[in-house]
Structure formats: structure tokens, C-alpha cells
Amino acid sequence: MVEAVLPAGWLDNSYRSVCPVWLDRCVTLCVWGVAAAVTAVFVCIVGDLVWHGIGQVSWSFIVDLPRDAGRAGGIGPMIVSTGLILTVCLAVSVPVGLGTAVLLAEFSSDHRLFGVLVRRSLDVLAGVPSIVFGLFGSAFFCVYLRMGYSILAGGLTLACMVLPILIRSVEAGIRSVPEEYRLGAAALGLTRGRAVWHLLLPAASPGVIVGLVLGIGRAIAETAALIFTSGYVTRMPESLLDSGRSLSIHIYDLSMNVAGGDANAYATALVLMVCLLVINWVASVVADGCLCRRLIRV
Amino acid sequence: MLIWGLRACAAVAGSVVLLIVLFLVTESLPVLGHMGWSRFLTDASWHPAGDAAEGTFNLTPIVVGTLATTAGSVMIVVPLGLISAVFCCYYAPPVLARCYRRLIELLAGIPSVVYGFWGLVVLVPLVRRFEPPGPSLLAGVLILTVMILPTIALTAEAAMMNVPRAYLHGAAALGLSKRATLWGVVIPAAKSGVLTGVILGIGRAIGETMAILMVCGNIVQVPTSVFDPVRTLTANIALEMAYAMGDHRSALFVSGLVLMGLIMVLVIVAETISKRESHG
Numbered sequence: 001m002v003e004a005v006l007p008a009g010w011l012d013n014s015y016r017s018v019c020p021v022w023l024d025r026c027v028t029l030c031v032w033g034v035a036a037a038v039t040a041v042f043v044c045i046v047g048d049l050v051w052h053g054i055g056q057v058s059w060s061f062i063v064d065l066p067r068d069a070g071r072a073g074g075i076g077p078m079i080v081s082t083g084l085i086l087t088v089c090l091a092v093s094v095p096v097g098l099g100t101a102v103l104l105a106e107f108s109s110d111h112r113l114f115g116v117l118v119r120r121s122l123d124v125l126a127g128v129p130s131i132v133f134g135l136f137g138s139a140f141f142c143v144y145l146r147m148g149y150s151i152l153a154g155g156l157t158l159a160c161m162v163l164p165i166l167i168r169s170v171e172a173g174i175r176s177v178p179e180e181y182r183l184g185a186a187a188l189g190l191t192r193g194r195a196v197w198h199l200l201l202p203a204a205s206p207g208v209i210v211g212l213v214l215g216i217g218r219a220i221a222e223t224a225a226l227i228f229t230s231g232y233v234t235r236m237p238e239s240l241l242d243s244g245r246s247l248s249i250h251i252y253d254l255s256m257n258v259a260g261g262d263a264n265a266y267a268t269a270l271v272l273m274v275c276l277l278v279i280n281w282v283a284s285v286v287a288d289g290c291l292c293r294r295l296i297r298v
Numbered sequence: 299m300l301i302w303g304l305r306a307c308a309a310v311a312g313s314v315v316l317l318i319v320l321f322l323v324t325e326s327l328p329v330l331g332h333m334g335w336s337r338f339l340t341d342a343s344w345h346p347a348g349d350a351a352e353g354t355f356n357l358t359p360i361v362v363g364t365l366a367t368t369a370g371s372v373m374i375v376v377p378l379g380l381i382s383a384v385f386c387c388y389y390a391p392p393v394l395a396r397c398y399r400r401l402i403e404l405l406a407g408i409p410s411v412v413y414g415f416w417g418l419v420v421l422v423p424l425v426r427r428f429e430p431p432g433p434s435l436l437a438g439v440l441i442l443t444v445m446i447l448p449t450i451a452l453t454a455e456a457a458m459m460n461v462p463r464a465y466l467h468g469a470a471a472l473g474l475s476k477r478a479t480l481w482g483v484v485i486p487a488a489k490s491g492v493l494t495g496v497i498l499g500i501g502r503a504i505g506e507t508m509a510i511l512m513v514c515g516n517i518v519q520v521p522t523s524v525f526d527p528v529r530t531l532t533a534n535i536a537l538e539m540a541y542a543m544g545d546h547r548s549a550l551f552v553s554g555l556v557l558m559g560l561i562m563v564l565v566i567v568a569e570t571i572s573k574r575e576s577h578g
Contacts, residue, residue: 038378038382
């Protein structure tokens with residue numbers, strides 16, 4: 001094991017360089033310097049957003065319709081569209097993702113080849129660039145399934161995108177459930193289906209929560225996959241077949257295509273970041289609460 | 299009954315990739331059919347039109363743009379990411395390490411369009427002060443660096459955490475300094491984990507669209523200096539998809555297919571590396 005990982009002669013090299021104390025000091029300094037620089041960049045980005053954005057954000061900004069191509073007015077329709085896109089995305093990806101994760105974690109020994117194939121294709125899916133999802137979504141959902149530029153098409157495209165994230169963390173969660181739980185369920189005469197539903201999923205709730213949070217984060221942050229699927233329209237969406245502009249596309253459009261839109265872009269970016277934080281928090285609280293309660297009832 | 303439902307779910311999840319490839323291929327077939335691959339490399343310039351006979355379709359400068367931004371950012375980010383991970387694992391006091399890890403995770407959660415926006419209003423004017431025009435390869439490289447740093451730092455840290463304690467104890471018993479331990483023991487032992495992270499990072503850099511689109515200037519040319527504007531494959535799709543028709547649209551799907559191919563190669567390489575680790 002050691003020979004396989006460490007190059008031959010590593011020991012001698014290290015010994016030879018034991019002496020210079022100043023080199024150690026330099027390395028220490030350099031490590032702390034890099035950490036400080038990364039922190040500074042983070043503070044710079046977040047500070048800049050908060051500093052320029054906080055002045056514009058108010059209740060009326062959040063609920064109003066945009067005016068003058070977004071330079072004035074609010075972001076009400078974008079928030080509604082983003083919420084609808086996210087709902088569609090989760091409504092499709094959560095059931096499919098949970099099912100797949102359960103199959104891969106609990107039943108894959110029965111279907112070895114199938115499991116390997118599914119896992120391999122999910123690995124690739126996780127790496128597919130978002131713009132390629134956009135191309136696929138516009139060709140498949142918008143044109144082939146005739147949904148046009150719509151919230152439905154955008155949500156479905158995002159569902160494809162968050163599937164691998166969701167599946168990976170739920171699967172890891174289920175695998176980390178101790179073997180005794182399964183044995184105990186079998187001893188009690190629970191069928192495998194009931195064992196999964198009442199025992200394994202609740203016990204795997206940390207994994208489920210992490211998956212949800214990561215998936216929601218990815219979906220809300222997404223821009224490139226939505227431009228050609230859910231569209232640009234700033235109207236308040238009336239149905240899932242309407243086109244709707246998400247918050248992220250609004251930021252892009254304001255900063256690139258609308259001169260003088262920077263102030264509102266800052267405010268929208270701030271709202272988007274706060275949304276991300278809040279949704280993460282709510283998702284974890286809710287999922288935690290209901291899954292734990294089910295576990296106790298059993 | 300249950301098992302069939304689960305199998306159906308898995309079949310849906312597994313077939314998404316196939317569907318994506320299928321649609322990319324069918325959409326790009328028209329232009330590949332009557333034009334072939336060679337014109338994407340030999341045409342005079344990138345001036346696409348709906349009809350292959352009228353337009354010119356040279357993707358080379360755009361591919362060079364993608365490679366330049368990716369290579370530049372990966373070269374900067376690998377040392378930074380490694381040092382960040384080392385900081386978390388071996389230098390920072392536990393409280394600070396936890397804060398720093400949280401900070402890196404937050405950095406990973408910032409949407410790419412927000413990075414792009416920040417780059418546009420802060421970074422681009424900064425670059426412009428050194429050397430106009432501002433939107434440039436350099437700005438793209440810098441913004442990508444910040445964006446992939448979390449990927450590489452977090453995976454490298456996980457790999458370093460997995461280094462067996464016994465190695466560290468051995469190094470301590472030999473009286474190695476912290477630096478010598480890191481250089482001689484930790485980094486070689488964590489090598490394959492780090493490498494997997496780097497490959498993930500490369501994949502992310504190649505596929506990044508919004509931030510690059512917003513800070514790189516999007517002029518189709520082979521850059522001669524880091525201050526030249528460039529256009530990447532992803533930005534090209536995002537910019538032209540809205541109005542592309544016919545063969546032009548097909549050509550964009552071809553570039554999507556190229557991106558997809560690159561990602562598949564990277565995933566296979568990453569898998570090979572991690573498999574070799576688990577066997578070694």
C-alpha cells in the first residue's frame with residue numbers, strides 16, 4: 001500500500017530538506033497568506049453586493065412589476081416565475097431521484113449491470129455543462145414536446161440537471177444507515193417496501209436534506225439552462241405554459257442588455273442570495289421535522 | 299410492484315444522458331451531413347448563416363478561447379486550492395478551520411450569474427485600468443479561478459483527511475517538520491484524490507457559461523495577449539442560440555456535442571484515477 005502511493009525515495013528527500021527553518025516559516029506565511037486572500041475575495045464579493053444592493057431592496061421592490069425594462073420598479077414576476085420553475089423542478093426530480101437512490105442503494109445487488117449503467121450515466125450527467133442542458137431542453141421540451149418557451153419546459157430542464165446531485169446524496173444517506181436497522185426491520189416482518197418508507201428514508205434524512213438543499217441551490221442559481229427554455233418575458237406568469245423570467249436571468253439581462261440597470265441588478269442579486277440562504281434553512285428545518293417525526297412514530 | 303416502480307425511476311434517471319446525446323446528435327446531423335467536420339476547422343472565419351453554402355463556420359478561435367480560459371484558471375487555482383486545503387487540515391486552529399471551510403462552501407454556492415455580474419462591475423473596470431479594453435481573457439481567467447477554487451479546495455481537503463493517521467505519526471516520529479511532512483507524505487498520499495478534484499474543476503471551467511459570457515468580451519479571435527477579448531464555446535451558444543436558424547443552429551448543436559464529448563472524456567479519466575486508487 002505504502003509503496004504504491006509514495007514515490008520511491010520520498011523519505012530521503014524529506015530528510016535532506018529538514019534543516020532550513022526559514023523555509024518552514026515561508027511556507028507557513030504563504031499558507032496563511034493564501035487563506036487571507038481567499039477570505040478577502042469572498043468579503044469583497046459579498047460586501048460589494050450588500051453595500052450596493054441593500055439601498056434598493058424594499059417591500060415594494062420585491063412585489064412590484066418591473067418598469068422601463070427593469071431599470072425601475074420591482075421584481076415581483078421574477079420571484080413568482082422562479083418559485084414556479086423550482087416547484088416544477090422539485091415535483092419531478094424528487095420522486096424520480098428518491099426512487100433511483102433507493103434502487104441503487106438497496107436493490108442494486110439484484111440488478112448489478114443495470115445499477116452500474118445507471119450510475120455511470122448519472123456520473124456523466126453531473127458533469128454536463130448547463131448550457132448543454134439548455135440546448136437539450138430547447139430541442140426536447142420546447143420544440144419536440146411543443147411546450148414552447150415556458151416555465152414547464154424550464155422546470156423540467158432543471159429537473160434533469162439536479163437529478164444526479166439529489167440521487168448521489170440520498171444514496172450516500174441510505175448507505176450510511178446501519179445494517180442493524182435492516183436486520184431489525186426484517187426480524188419484525190416488515191416488507192422491504194415498508195422498511196424503506198418507514199425506516200430507511202427517515203433514518204437517511206440527513207442525506208435527503210443535503211440533496212434537497214444542494215439541488216435547490218443549483219436550480220435557483222441556474223441561468224444558462226433557462227435562457228432558451230423558460231424565456232425572457234417579464235410579465236407575471238399566468239400558467240405553467242407561460243414564459244417566465246427567473247431572478248438569475250433578470251440579473252444577466254439587466255447587467256448585459258440594459259444600460260443603467262446595474263442598481264436593480266445589484267438588488268436582484270442580493271435578493272437571490274438571500275433566497276438561497278433562506279430556502280436552504282427552511283428546507284433543512286422542514287425535512288428534519290417531518291422525517292424525524294415519522295421515524296419516532298414507527 | 300415496488301421494485302418495478304423503482305426500476306422505472308432509475309430508468310428515467312439513467313436515460314436522461316442518452317436523450318441528451320440523442321438530441322444533440324440529431325440536431326447536429328444536418329450540418330455534419332452536408333458539410334462534414336473539416337469546415338469547422340478550415341473555414342476562413344466564424345460568420346455563420348442559415349445556409350451552409352453562405353456562411354463560414356470556423357470554430358478554431360472559439361475552441362482556443364475555451365482552452366485558454368480553462369488552462370489559465372486551472373494553472374492558478376490548483377496551487378491555491380491545495381494551499382487552502384492544507385490550511386484547513388494542518389495550519390488553522392480548529393475553529394478557524396471550520397469557519398474557513400464554511401466560507402469556501404458559501405463561495406461554492408454563489409450563483410455563476412452573480413459572479414459574472416460582480417466581474418462585470420468590479421473586475422472588468424479594474425482590468426481596464428491596467429490595459430483597455432477591459433473585458434478580456436484575463437478577467438475570464440480570474441473569475442473562473444474564484445469559481446472553481448471551492449471545487450478543488452473541498453475535494454483536496456477530503457483527500458487529505460483520508461490520509462491514514464499512521465503516516466502522519468510516522469512522519470512525526472521521524473522528526474519531520476510540518477512542511478516536510480506535507481511535501482513528502484501528505485501530498486503524495488492524497489495525490490489521486492486531489493487529481494480527481496482538479497479534473498472536476500476542469501470540467502466546471504469548460505462548462506461555465508454565464509460568468510465567462512459576461513466578462514470575456516465575446517469577440518471571435520485567437521487571443522494574442524491576456525488583455526484580448528475572447529469568446530468561448532459556451533458563450534457562443536448562449537449568444538447565438540436566440541436567433542440561430544437552419545445550419546447555424548445545427549452548428550451550435552455541434553459545439554454542444556463537442557462540449558459533451560470533452561466532459562465524457564474527463565469523467566472517464568476521473569473514474570479511472572479513483573478506481574486505480576481503490577485497487578492500489
